[in-house]
Structures are given as C-alpha cells and as structure tokens.
Amino acid sequence: MPEDETTATSGIVHENAQPLVAANDSHSDYEDDASVASSTQSLTDSIRDHIYENGRRYHRKSEHYLMPSDETEQDRLDMAHHLQLLILGGALHMAPVPPNPPNVLDVGTGTGIWALDFGELHQGSAVIGVDQMPIQTTWTWPNVKFEVDDIEKEWTWKKNKFDFIHMRHLATSIRNWPYLFQQMYDHAAPGAWVEISEHTLDELYCDDGSVPEDSIFRRYMRTLGLSVTKAGAHGYLHGRDYKRMLLEAGFVDVTIYTFKVPCGGWPKSRRFKDIGRWCAEALKTGLEAYGLALMTRYGLTEMDARELVNGSMEAMRLGKEHGYYIQYQVVGRKPRADEVAV
Numbered sequence: 417m418p419e420d421e422t423t424a425t426s427g428i429v430h431e432n433a434q435p436l437v438a439a440n441d442s443h444s445d446y447e448d449d450a451s452v453a454s455s456t457q458s459l460t461d462s463i464r465d466h467i468y469e470n471g472r473r474y475h476r477k478s479e480h481y482l483m484p485s486d487e488t489e490q491d492r493l494d495m496a497h498h499l500q501l502l503i504l505g506g507a508l509h510m511a512p513v514p515p516n517p518p519n520v521l522d523v524g525t526g527t528g529i530w531a532l533d534f535g536e537l538h539q540g541s542a543v544i545g546v547d548q549m550p551i552q553t554t555w556t557w558p559n560v561k562f563e564v565d566d567i568e569k570e571w572t573w574k575k576n577k578f579d580f581i582h583m584r585h586l587a588t589s590i591r592n593w594p595y596l597f598q599q600m601y602d603h604a605a606p607g608a609w610v611e612i613s614e615h616t617l618d619e620l621y622c623d624d625g626s627v628p629e630d631s632i633f634r635r636y637m638r639t640l641g642l643s644v645t646k647a648g649a650h651g652y653l654h655g656r657d658y659k660r661m662l663l664e665a666g667f668v669d670v671t672i673y674t675f676k677v678p679c680g681g682w683p684k685s686r687r688f689k690d691i692g693r694w695c696a697e698a699l700k701t702g703l704e705a706y707g708l709a710l711m712t713r714y715g716l717t718e719m720d721a722r723e724l725v726n727g728s729m730e731a732m733r734l735g736k737e738h739g740y741y742i743q744y745q746v747v748g749r750k751p752r753a754d755e756v757a758v
C-alpha cells in the first residue's frame with residue numbers, strides 16, 4: 417500500500433504531486449449538441465473496424481486504447497462491473513447524488529452496464545453513456561442512450577448540463593487528464609457531483625510479505641505500469657493524483673475512497689474472499705486484456721508477455737501470494753453558483 421493512503425474502505429489523501437501533462441489541442445469530431453445524430457452517422461462504418469493482434473480483436477479507431485473489444489472482453493467488463501458492486505457494497509457510486517439527478521453522463525461507458533443500472537434505479541434521470549467504441553447493447557431503457565465519441569476531444573454537450581458525471585476504468589487510455597477534468601468541470605451543472613473510479617496499474621501490493629520481490633505477478637504489474645506510461649498514458653496514478661487534478665480543475669469537497677482488492681480467494685474474511693474470487697475470475701482474461709497489446713508494443717515479445725500473464729494466473733491459482741491492487745473512488749463537487757466568488 418502506498419504511504420499515506422488508508423487501508424480501510426475510506427480515506428482522504430493529500431499530496432502535492434507534479435502536473436502530469438501539457439495543454440491539449442484536440443477538437444471533437446462533432447460540432448454541437450444538435451449535430452450528434454448526423455455526426456454519429458458520419459463516423460460511417462469505420463467505427464466498427466477492427467484489427468487482430470495476439471489472438472485478440474482490437475478496435476482500429478481507438479488509437480490510444482490498447483485493450484480488446486471482443487466478446488471475451490465485453491464479458492470481462494460485465495464481470496468487472498459485478499466485482500465493482502461487491503467492492504462498493506452493492507452501490508453504483510459513492511457520490512451523494514440526489515434521488516433523480518436530471519442529466520447523468522457515464523464517460524467511457526464500455527458495454528453500458530453502469531449506465532443501464534443507473535438508469536434503471538433512477539428512472540427520473542436521463543443518462544448518456546459515451547464511448548469511442550459501439551459495443552453497447554442495442555436494447556436500452558427509455559431514459560438511457562449511448563453515443564459514440566472520443567472524450568479526449570472537445571465535448572459538444574451543453575456547458576453546465578450534467579448533474580452527475582461518472583467515469584470508470586479508463587486509466588490505460590487517457591493522455592491529458594487535466595484537460596478531461598476541465599471539460600468535466602465545464603459541462604457539470606453548478607453543484608453537480610463527479611466520480612472517478614480507477615485502480616492502480618503499477619504494483620502488486622502485499623501486507624504480509626507473501627509476495628516475493630521477484631514474484632512473476634509483481635513483475636507483471638510493474639511491467640504493466642511501465643508499458644502504460646511508455647504508451648503515453650499514466651501508469652503510476654494514485655487516488656491523490658486524481659484528487660489534485662480535480663481540485664485544480666475547480667472541484668471542491670474532493671474525497672478519496674480507497675479499497676483493497678485481493679487478487680484471489682486467499683483472504684480469511686468472507687467478504688474479501690468473495691471479492692478476491694471474483695477478482696481472480698475477471699483477471700483470467702483481464703491479465704491478457706490489460707497486458708498483451710501494451711507489453712508487446714512497448715518492449716516484450718509475445719512469448720515473454722504471455723509468460724508474465726500465465727505465471728501470474730498460476731500464482732493466483734496457487735493462492736500463496738497474498739497480493740492486492742487498490743481501487744479508488746474519487747468524488748468531487750462543482751461549486752454552486754452562490755459559492756463562486758464574483
């Protein structure tokens with residue numbers, strides 16, 4: 417566990433880290449709110465183009481996103497959603513959102529499972545799930561819709577529109593976090609909540625010395641963090657970094673909730689054993705999904721990358737190494753109009 421972060425399920429962290437990235441000069445494929453339908457059409461069939469690499473299917477248009485988009489990955493995303501529900505004790509979020517926030521945005525919605533669950537529970541909310549890949553279900557609730565766009569480009573929704581913005585597990589892809597958080601701030605309504613749900617990518621943590629320094633699982637995690645960074649994203653971000661960037665964007669009341677996620681069913685407590693088993697199940701395809709393209713593009717041969725993946729799976733199966741990663745829910749609020757100094 418990194419120094420200064422609590423080991424329990426909730427802790428606030430303060431740290432001054434260095435800025436991560438420079439200004440962004442990108443722009444959206446879309447011009448304005450009203451143009452979304454036609455712009456989506458203008459994306460043509462290229463948004464469905466794929467490439468195959470190391471036996472997995474990847475989305476061709478996702479230049480910066482090096483995780484697969486195939487059925488196996490979609491199943492994993494739905495499994496990871498269940499794991500996330502277990503971690504949060506059944507909740508979809510930690511932010512204290514009101515019963516039916518009118519406009520909700522799920523950034524990088526994936527299969528759309530979070531957006532659908534939220535829409536089902538909050539039928540008075542209009543929920544948009546946005547993703548660069550059209551992998552969402554074609555069936556949806558009347559109050560949930562999906563859009564295809566690159567969220568690192570300029571957002572074309574109205575400013576001050578969303579009453580809750582949720583974003584989960586995009587860390588391997590995002591190049592310019594400050595720009596993204598600035599867009600979240602600009603498009604959040606005064607008083608709205610945002611929640612960033614990310615986990616560590618750089619280390620296999622352990623509290624009882626059972627993970628040796630040369631553990632293959634630990635080597636997998638460290639190689640992953642390095643590969644993400646080499647790819648131009650940020651493999652070493654922790655809760656405190658997201659918090660700092662949210663504060664810099666202008667959010668207030670920023671709180672970090674920290675959760676240990678055991679990789680395997682080794683914990684004694686029933687709750688953590690359950691979480692660990694689901695985690696191990698999701699990692700059966702997750703280790704490959706996270707690691708293969710990233711590691712092979714940034715230094716490793718396919719054989720070496722697969723050795724790390726398979727060795728880590730074996731370590732999880734044996735259960736002697738009590739490793740975990742850290743899940744963060746970082747929650748913030750855009751100040752209300754009466755809180756903003758004039």
Ligand SMILES: C[S@@+](CC[C@H](N)C(=O)[O-])C[C@H]1O[C@@H](n2cnc3c(N)ncnc32)[C@H](O)[C@@H]1O
Nearest residue numbers: 481524525526547548549566567568584585589
């Ligand atoms: C690991 S998945 C998580 C999906 C979903 N948030 C969940 O938790 O189930 C990451 C998703 O972010 C999307 N994504 C990554 N970079 C993106 C970008 N620049 N614009 C839009 N979507 C992006 C990917 O296409 C993928 O569906």
